[in-house]
Amino acid sequence: MTAVTAARPVSEADTDTLDRYWRAANYLAVGQIYLTANPLLAEPLQAEHIKPRLLGHWGTTPGLNFIWAHLNRAIRAHDAEMMIVIGPGHGGPAALANVWLEGSYTDTYPSVQRDSAGMHQLFRQFSFPGGVPSHVAPEVPGSIHEGGELGYSLSHAHGAAFDNPDLIVACVVGDGEAETGPLATSWHSHRFLNPAGDGAVLPILHLNGWKIANPTVLARLPEDELDALLRGYGYEPAYVTGSHDYVPHLEMAGTLDTAIGRIRGIQAEARAGRPQTGVGWPMIVMRTPKGWTGPVEVDGLPVEGTWRAHQVPLAEVRTNPAHLRQLEEWMRSYRPEELFAADGSPYPDLLAHVPAGTRRLGSSPHANGGVLLRDLDLPDFRDYAVLVQAPGARESEPTKVLGTMLRDVLRRNDEQRNFRIVGPDETESNRLTAVLEVTGKTWEEQTLPVDRNLAPDGRVLEILSEHTCQGWLEGYLLTGRHGWFSCYEAFIHIVDSMFNQHAKWLKVARQLPWRRPVASLNILLTSHVWRQDHNGFSHQDPGFIDHVMNKKAEVIRVYLPPDANTLLSVADHCLRSRDYVNVIVAGKQPNPDWLDMDSAILHCTRGAGIWEWASSDGDGDGAEPDVVLGCAGDVPTLEVLAATDILRRELPDLRVRVVNVVDLMRLQPAAEHPHGMSDAEFNALFTADRPVIFAYHGYPWLIHRLTYRRDGHNNFHVRGYKEEGTTTTPFDMVMMNDMDRFHLVMDVIDRVPGLAPRAARLRQKMTDSRSRARSWTREHGEDLPEVRNWTWSSR
Numbered sequence: 001m002t003a004v005t006a007a008r009p010v011s012e013a014d015t016d017t018l019d020r021y022w023r024a025a026n027y028l029a030v031g032q033i034y035l036t037a038n039p040l041l042a043e044p045l046q047a048e049h050i051k052p053r054l055l056g057h058w059g060t061t062p063g064l065n066f067i068w069a070h071l072n073r074a075i076r077a078h079d080a081e082m083m084i085v086i087g088p089g090h091g092g093p094a095a096l097a098n099v100w101l102e103g104s105y106t107d108t109y110p111s112v113q114r115d116s117a118g119m120h121q122l123f124r125q126f127s128f129p130g131g132v133p134s135h136v137a138p139e140v141p142g143s144i145h146e147g148g149e150l151g152y153s154l155s156h157a158h159g160a161a162f163d164n165p166d167l168i169v170a171c172v173v174g175d176g177e178a179e180t181g182p183l184a185t186s187w188h189s190h191r192f193l194n195p196a197g198d199g200a201v202l203p204i205l206h207l208n209g210w211k212i213a214n215p216t217v218l219a220r221l222p223e224d225e226l227d228a229l230l231r232g233y234g235y236e237p238a239y240v241t242g243s244h245d246y247v248p249h250l251e252m253a254g255t256l257d258t259a260i261g262r263i264r265g266i267q268a269e270a271r272a273g274r275p276q277t278g279v280g281w282p283m284i285v286m287r288t289p290k291g292w293t294g295p296v297e298v299d300g301l302p303v304e305g306t307w308r309a310h311q312v313p314l315a316e317v318r319t320n321p322a323h324l325r326q327l328e329e330w331m332r333s334y335r336p337e338e339l340f341a342a343d344g345s346p347y348p349d350l351l352a353h354v355p356a357g358t359r360r361l362g363s364s365p366h367a368n369g370g371v372l373l374r375d376l377d378l379p380d381f382r383d384y385a386v387l388v389q390a391p392g393a394r395e396s397e398p399t400k401v402l403g404t405m406l407r408d409v410l411r412r413n414d415e416q417r418n419f420r421i422v423g424p425d426e427t428e429s430n431r432l433t434a435v436l437e438v439t440g441k442t443w444e445e446q447t448l449p450v451d452r453n454l455a456p457d458g459r460v461l462e463i464l465s466e467h468t469c470q471g472w473l474e475g476y477l478l479t480g481r482h483g484w485f486s487c488y489e490a491f492i493h494i495v496d497s498m499f500n501q502h503a504k505w506l507k508v509a510r511q512l513p514w515r516r517p518v519a520s521l522n523i524l525l526t527s528h529v530w531r532q533d534h535n536g537f538s539h540q541d542p543g544f545i546d547h548v549m550n551k552k553a554e555v556i557r558v559y560l561p562p563d564a565n566t567l568l569s570v571a572d573h574c575l576r577s578r579d580y581v582n583v584i585v586a587g588k589q590p591n592p593d594w595l596d597m598d599s600a601i602l603h604c605t606r607g608a609g610i611w612e613w614a615s616s617d618g619d620g621d622g623a624e625p626d627v628v629l630g631c632a633g634d635v636p637t638l639e640v641l642a643a644t645d646i647l648r649r650e651l652p653d654l655r656v657r658v659v660n661v662v663d664l665m666r667l668q669p670a671a672e673h674p675h676g677m678s679d680a681e682f683n684a685l686f687t688a689d690r691p692v693i694f695a696y697h698g699y700p701w702l703i704h705r706l707t708y709r710r711d712g713h714n715n716f717h718v719r720g721y722k723e724e725g726t727t728t729t730p731f732d733m734v735m736m737n738d739m740d741r742f743h744l745v746m747d748v749i750d751r752v753p754g755l756a757p758r759a760a761r762l763r764q765k766m767t768d769s770r771s772r773a774r775s776w777t778r779e780h781g782e783d784l785p786e787v788r789n790w791t792w793s794s795r
């Protein structure tokens with residue numbers, strides 16, 4: 001393999017500089033956890049210099065500082081473009097100490113200068129009310145990864161590396177973090193990284209031995225087992241070991257040099273047209289004590305190198321003079337007078353290895369992806385429209401239609417290489433198959449003649465790990481690119497918690513003027529609850545929407561396009577949007593096309609509206625509808641229209657209004673969500689006093705939650721999924737949940753005042769129709785022909 005890098009060998013002077021820098025970072029980290037005054041220890045430490053509440057995590061911090069110091073040197077030595085992702089994001093004091101030392105912090109927040117006043121501010125604000133959080137949060141320049149919820153570092157790092165051929169993402173993986181499911185599966189990520197067109201990730205396993213209260217599994221494996229495990233994951237691990245008495249500067253510098261050389265070697269071969277399969281990517285296993293350089297013992301108990309170092313090793317500094325003395329000794333052990341001038345600025349020589357400008361880890365533009373974001377070159381979505389001559393006159397498979405548009409999004413952005421589709425082995429199952437006409441599915445491992453559509457430079461990323469898909473896409477978006485995640489509806493719950501964290505990130509990032517907007521996270525949920533024909537109960541769960549609704553309104557959008565043209569319009573909107581999580585629920589099964597493209601655009605622009613052609617309560621004669629049939633979602637829309645059809649035939653005098661909701665957030669009050677309707681608008685659509693029978697895609701209670709403040713809420717009667725399911729026919733599924741057309745007609749009869757006595761026969765007919773439909777499925781194994789073949793005809 002070509003050796004590309006010949007960095008200058010590390011000298012003793014270099015290690016001295018590295019050590020001084022490391023001591024400075026450690027000092028600044030301890031200061032943040034403990035001090036609210038006297039930052040330079042200009043006077044003996046007093047209780048009043050100590051924060052009233054001691055919050056933060058020391059244990060991981062010195063290791064992170066050590067890594068950061070060495071990355072600085074490596075970046076300069078190799079003229080490398082690097083980013084850092086810190087898995088144990090609770091090591092916020094380390095990230096903050098380093099970005100302050102390197103000047104990135106002051107560039108981002110000019111009120112915090114690199115002087116004693118700035119140091120004072122840095123210390124005081126940490127984990128302090130009104131200050132900055134304790135983790136590597138969006139507030140920290142250089143971060144795309146908060147790391148509060150452990151497990152996502154490697155997938156985020158790979159997301160950042162895709163399509164960034166010159167970037168090396170150093171990814172610190174906590175050894176506790178490595179026990180999580182998401183992290184465990186993400187070791188495979190490099191198998192989807194194309195050395196020709198992508199950047200690289202350098203995992204650094206931070207083997208400090210302990211979690212909060214327990215040893216870590218990886219730290220207790222026999223060395224050969226750990227080595228075999230990591231090699232089995234496709235890495236070539238290098239080991240750097242430090243201890244209380246030994247700081248392995250030379251080893252770490254040399255190991256980083258070798259690793260970067262190897263990365264560049266792998267890339268050079270691939271870029272010269274000689275890609276190799278099965279080459280072990282480098283990684284570093286850094287075995288150092290938890291709480292390294294901190295108190296060895298506290299109150300007679302061992303701390304350094306144990307779980308006791310995890311958070312705040314000296315917990316009673318304000319009240320226990322012995323702890324106060326020990327803290328002062330600890331801080332003075334870094335010899336701050338050798339590190340900081342009297343004015344608080346770090347001595348320039350200790351910054352000798354810090355890279356300049358945007359090469360600083362805290363100033364990487366990739367970590368503020370919005371600054372690099374280029375708009376997608378989008379085709380005109382109207383070009384993919386299905387022709388609708390009359391509502392319901394023909395059918396199409398909405399996601400299949402969308403696939404043709406996404407295919408062209410891929411094609412048009414092939415050169416800018418800033419759009420990826422991710423999914424857990426479902427792109428074809430979700431009928432987005434057209435995308436494979438222009439690209440392959442990324443695959444760097446061996447291939448067999450029987451394989452289809454695999455390519456080392458494919459732009460569709462598929463791995464059967466929803467966690468990894470979500471992590472890759474988040475990393476890709478946060479570094480300034482665009483993407484699309486398609487997933488079975490039931491299994492998106494696997495990433496509930498990751499979605500939470502991303503939504504939290506967006507909420508905070510939007511409030512930071514220096515963080516530029518990033519492309520939205522677009523999640524297409526298909527193969528949804530109502531049409532799990534091949535599967536069953538396990539695959540029937542529409543609850544992700546309920547989960548999403550808990551997050552801040554300004555970052556959440558939920559769309560339920562009822563047919564192909566509305567899906568195209570919604571998708572176009574989502575691909576242009578910024579800083580949101582867009583959840584789109586759409587079917588892949590043949591479904592009637594209700595709206596032509598012009599109507600679809602108008603309807604999606606309104607977000608919710610009366611379907612005039614379906615309703616029988618025309619304006620202008622002063623009369624209000626007798627009943628409103630609301631619907632949101634493709635199957636509910638079908639059932640509502642079929643119910644309307646029955647009502648219009650059987651009860652021609654009944655004034656029925658059909659309202660379809662595409663944008664679920666329209667139901668909320670305007671004060672609660674930017675898309676929310678005013679009460680006047682809401683009352684105009686749904687009326688303030690008429691019964692509303694609402695068929696909804698998901699759990700019915702959500703509609704009540706969204707509308708509970710509306711004047712007419714007491715008249716809302718919602719049908720939806722009530723956790724009844726199995727492997728059965730589509731219509732049996734809706735019947736099991738009482739959302740079928742016959743039941744909706746019964747609901748209308750029951751709720752329109754005075755209708756029941758008039759419509760007793762129809763009600764009975766509906767009960768009978770349900771019974772007949774049910775027994776037909778039991779006898780024939782499919783739905784009644786008149787149900788299967790029903791089309792809209794009340795014109």
Ligand SMILES: Cc1ncc(C[n+]2csc(CCOP(=O)(O)OP(=O)(O)O)c2C)c(N)n1
Nearest residue numbers: 060088148149150174175176177210211212
């Ligand atoms: C998913 C998740 N589960 C539990 C926690 C609580 N927690 C915070 S830190 C920690 C231990 C982390 O150990 P490690 O990753 O080795 O980090 P380090 O020892 O370097 O602090 C735990 C369990 C968490 N933050 N995230």
